[in-house]
Amino acid sequence: MSGVLVGVDSSTQSCKVLVVEAATGTILSTGVAPHPDATAVDPHVWVEALRRAWADAGVAERTDVLGVGVSAQQHGMVAVDRDGVPVHDALLWNDVRSADQAARMVQDLGVEGWMEAVNVLPVSSITLTKLAWLREHRPDAAARVHRVMLPHDWLVLHLSGAFATDRSDASGTGYFSAVTGAYRPELLERYFGAVPELPPVLGPGEAAGTLLPEWGGGRGRPVPVSAGAGDNAGAGLGLELEPGDVVVSVGTSGTVFSRSAAPVVDPSGVTAGFADATGDHLPLLCTLNAARVMTSTAQLLSVDLDRFTELARSGPSDAHGLTMLPYFDGERTPNFPDATGQLHGLTRASFTPENLARAAVLAVANSLADCLDVLRGIGAPVERILLIGGGAKSEALRSVLPDTFGMPVEVPRAQEYVALGAARQAAWAATGRPPRWGRRIESVLEPTGDPGAGEYRARYGRLRASLE
Ligand SMILES: Nc1ncnc2c1ncn2[C@@H]1O[C@H](COP(=O)(O)OP(=O)(O)O)[C@@H](O)[C@H]1O
Numbered sequence: 387m388s389g390v391l392v393g394v395d396s397s398t399q400s401c402k403v404l405v406v407e408a409a410t411g412t413i414l415s416t417g418v419a420p421h422p423d424a425t426a427v428d429p430h431v432w433v434e435a436l437r438r439a440w441a442d443a444g445v446a447e448r449t450d451v452l453g454v455g456v457s458a459q460q461h462g463m464v465a466v467d468r469d470g471v472p473v474h475d476a477l478l479w480n481d482v483r484s485a486d487q488a489a490r491m492v493q494d495l496g497v498e499g500w501m502e503a504v505n506v507l508p509v510s511s512i513t514l515t516k517l518a519w520l521r522e523h524r525p526d527a528a529a530r531v532h533r534v535m536l537p538h539d540w541l542v543l544h545l546s547g548a549f550a551t552d553r554s555d556a557s558g559t560g561y562f563s564a565v566t567g568a569y570r571p572e573l574l575e576r577y578f579g580a581v582p583e584l585p586p587v588l589g590p591g592e593a594a595g596t597l598l599p600e601w602g603g604g605r606g607r608p609v610p611v612s613a614g615a616g617d618n619a620g621a622g623l624g625l626e627l628e629p630g631d632v633v634v635s636v637g638t639s640g641t642v643f644s645r646s647a648a649p650v651v652d653p654s655g656v657t658a659g660f661a662d663a664t665g666d667h668l669p670l671l672c673t674l675n676a677a678r679v680m681t682s683t684a685q686l687l688s689v690d691l692d693r694f695t696e697l698a699r700s701g702p703s704d705a706h707g708l709t710m711l712p713y714f715d716g717e718r719t720p721n722f723p724d725a726t727g728q729l730h731g732l733t734r735a736s737f738t739p740e741n742l743a744r745a746a747v748l749a750v751a752n753s754l755a756d757c758l759d760v761l762r763g764i765g766a767p768v769e770r771i772l773l774i775g776g777g778a779k780s781e782a783l784r785s786v787l788p789d790t791f792g793m794p795v796e797v798p799r800a801q802e803y804v805a806l807g808a809a810r811q812a813a814w815a816a817t818g819r820p821p822r823w824g825r826r827i828e829s830v831l832e833p834t835g836d837p838g839a840g841e842y843r844a845r846y847g848r849l850r851a852s853l854e
């Protein structure tokens with residue numbers, strides 16, 4: 387297969403574009419453009435960032451593009467009027483303003499009712515809670531809503547003119563069940579008071595449409611734009627995930643997820659029963675605070691990330707009794723939308739830059755370990771951990787994760803797996819089957835038996851429990 391695929395990851399902090407050789411999966415060029423640091427964003431900003439990253443990756447000059455795929459941050463509410471104009475800024479997955487609506491929705495149907503209806507418990511990240519917020523706080527805007535879509539659907543619409551989505555992203559809305567593969571319009575009626583037009587849910591290898599001329603389409607053979615995916619499902623596709631693999635992704639969010647042929651139901655509702663991008667399921671736990679806990683602490687200490695890593699690795703392994711809860715932006719797992727971060731155990735001896743840096747790294751590791759424990763607790767197979775995301779570059783984090791998780795951690799070669807998965811999906815839509823490009827593991831990190839990791843885990847658990 388000669389030619390290239392274009393894979394897009396429109397994530398919280400930036401838009402990344404990869405040009406990938408179709409035959410091998412080799413990345414030939416990349417482009418990136420930043421997104422604003424906000425939890426409510428005009429969705430046109432994402433189109434402009436995509437244009438810049440697209441140009442940066444040199445896509446427009448190519449005449450050998452076989453297909454385009456888009457993955458993006460999940461859950462964001464893009465609600466538009468009859469003219470396609472957003473009625474409100476898109477509320478992102480990490481915007482917690484709909485926490486009250488979410489709590490009332492859980493009270494209304496009960497945890498069991500929600501797991502039965504959509505296998506997802508509404509927390510403030512879930513799109514339906516954001517629509518309920520819009521109805522309550524911006525009724526005029528809510529009354530003008532004609533269509534509702536997600537960030538990746540919005541970009542597919544701009545690239546191809548097609549209004550479509552896929553199972554993985556639909557499963558994060560709160561009004562679609564990955565178990566039945568159907569929308570639940572009665573939930574929209576109940577909590578939004580109306581059923582806006584929703585994008586048809588395409589199958590994994592289907593194309594939504596073809597690339598428009600303004601993006602370089604229409605110059606020969608039509609270029610398919612695939613159905614797209616939520617970013618975690620995109621990463622699963624990029625990693626060619628198998629049952630037993632567990633992905634730990636450290637980006638703006640921290641996510642822990644696996645692939646399963648059958649739906650996984652967590653009766654507590656803590657694990658979300660999302661779909662993946664292959665036709666399978668993607669049980670997932672997500673935190674609101676991951677890489678940025680480390681970058682904020684580095685900023686406070688006025689050091690760059692290399693120096694931050696040195697600091698975190700040079701003090702006592704349990705941070706000398708200093709414990710941090712990383713809930714800087716509220717939290718979703720555990721569901722503490724109003725929480726703030728905490729620092730406990732300050733003494734003249736413990737309050738040093740080294741201990742603070744280490745406490746921040748261990749806080750991220752422990753919040754991910756909490757998610758992993760939930761996944762283990764519901765019986766999901768955890769045979770192999772794959773560490774990805776921007777924060778996975780942190781040597782300090784890498785060094786504490788195996789002891790905190792109590793098992794080895796595999797680090798795949800550093801790549802943008804979400805965008806790579808989108809490119810793989812594009813190949814699927816273009817050729818009728820997903821290519822096997824393989825994944826290369828760069829290193830396997832083994833637990834060292836460090837008692838400091840265990841001490842920190844116990845202290846962290848006590849501090850977290852004090853918020854319950
Ligand atoms: N060495 C590092 N240590 C800690 N954080 C890092 C490091 N390198 C990058 N990051 C952080 O990773 C984040 C970006 O990761 P990414 O997975 O692209 O996020 P997202 O997909 O949410 O936009 C940024 O907050 C960035 O500062």
Ligand SMILES: O=C(CO)[C@@H](O)[C@H](O)COP(=O)(O)O
Nearest residue numbers: 397398459460479637638639
């Ligand atoms: O809300 C979730 C998953 O449920 C997040 O994982 C978002 O999808 C944002 O991802 P990143 O920008 O952190 O990759």
